[in-house]
Amino acid sequence: MTSGLSDSIRSGDLIVVYIDRRRKWIVKVGEREAIESDKGLIRLNNIENLRYGEAIRTSLNIEARILRPLIIDYIERGLERITQIIYPKDIGMIIFLLGISSGSNVLEIGVGSGATTIVLAHIVKPFGHVFGYDIREDSLEIAMRNLRRIGLDKYVTLKLGDARQGVDEKDLDAAIVDIPDPWNVLDTLYSALKPSAPVVFFLPTVNQLEKLYNALYNHKGFIDIRCFETMLREYQLSLEAIRPSTYMVGHTGFIMFARKILK
Ligand SMILES: C[S@@+](CC[C@H](N)C(=O)[O-])C[C@H]1O[C@@H](n2cnc3c(N)ncnc32)[C@H](O)[C@@H]1O
DSSP states (O other), X not given: OOOSOOSBOOTTOEEEEESSSSSEEEEEXXXXXXXXXXXXXXXXXXXXXXXXXXXXXXXXXXXXXXXXXXXXXXXXXXXXXXXXXXXHHHHHHHHHHHTOOTTOEEEEEOOTTSHHHHHHHHHHTTTOEEEEEESOHHHHHHHHHHHHHHTOGGGEEEEESOGGGOOSOOSXXXXXXXXXXXXXXHHHHHHHBOTTOEEEEEESOHHHHHHHHHHHHHHOSEEEEEEEOOOOOOEEOOTTOOEEOSOOOOOOOEEEEEEEOOO
16 A cells, blocks of 8 residues: 655655654755764755655765654754644644544644644644634744645644634534643633543643642533653664663653533
8 A cells, every 4th residue: 555655855855854753954955955964964865756764975974864754853853942842742632632634623822832732733634623712922923934834734724823812613523732831721622522522631730730639620611630740761772771761751741631612
């Protein structure tokens, strides 16, 4: 079975130039002549029509490979950032909890730099849509630039607005909330979601968690309230010593889940 993606690199493609874990760049073909690195200059002027996976050489004769970007490459290397973003270790769990797939319509409250929006759009395309709200115009501009660069903007509508005052949409399949005071958007969520639809909140502190749990508990419009924290330990890979990395990310945030019921 083929995916319909071309094996050859074309002008305008976003590509990953990979030497090793630390030396990895996302560039648009035709946008840059070369990448400077401590492993030498990587010339990009003759890469059109090479096949993904092929090697090129730096000026110091080090091998670099051209790869097709995955969504995780965009999140880790390809984003303009204005806010803290939700990291891949959390977003994987969040997507699973939201239960979304191609065709789902999703509400996002707190778009920030658009990292989460990108993942949501990637999942719901081509038949679904993401409706994102933020109170900061500069956030929405950066998020839209990030989405356009990857070609996901057509699956997203971004709106400037305070979600505490409500949102325009109704009958949505799922919602994600990443703002400092999510307990203030419970009525907004209740009127925007389909009955039984899930909502996921992302919160950095225990204080926020407690406040949100109290608010959800007392609202009576949501059940199946659950809370998670994800921990991801990467392994250090070398032929004679494969072992957990010495350092790991200690804390990002808590994931709170609930589902709307009819009152
Ligand atoms: C931490 S950022 C979101 C990051 C985003 N989840 C990502 O992965 O890139 C939080 C955003 O929520 C926005 N925000 C805060 N309160 C809001 C509200 N009441 N309505 C809409 N957006 C809000 C802020 O302007 C900020 O851009």
